[in-house]
Amino acid sequence: MTRTMSPASRRYVTRLFVLMSIYVAVLYATVSLFRHNPPHGPVAYALAVAPALPVIGVFWAVMRLIVEETDEFVKLLHVRQCLVATGFCLTIVTVWEFLQNFDLVAKGTGGFGAAFFWFMGLGVGDLYNRITLGSSVSCQ
Secondary structure, three states: OOOOEEEEEEEEHHHHHHHHHHHHHHHHHHHHHHHOOOOHHHHHHHHHHHOOHHHHHHHHHHHHHHHOEEEEEEEEHHHHHHHHHHHHHHHHHHHHHHHHHHOOOOOOOOOOOOHHHHHHHHHHHHHHHHHHOOEEOOEE
């Protein structure tokens, strides 16, 4: 069965496209600047945090999708997906931190932080919805 995207989903896709475009541009500019002319002091901190802002915006966009969605079943699917993503992320990060505490893995995550694992968890949450409810947000 083919179903068109809801207005809330269309707004979400637009927000996601804009935020990810900003992320790519800011990340490229920041990495380039730090490689060729590293800033110092408060400016360095502000620039280092800049690529995180659009990622934080994506979290906001996901939550806006849940608030704006009018179909209660689709809203439930999104909420379950986010809950699974949060549990998945917290599990991975907690295990990794304990492995670090006992010097079993290198310090740091090699660029794979909590946001990365939360986004991966959205996929796990979608799969969970398919298995337990026979439906998911991606195949309505």
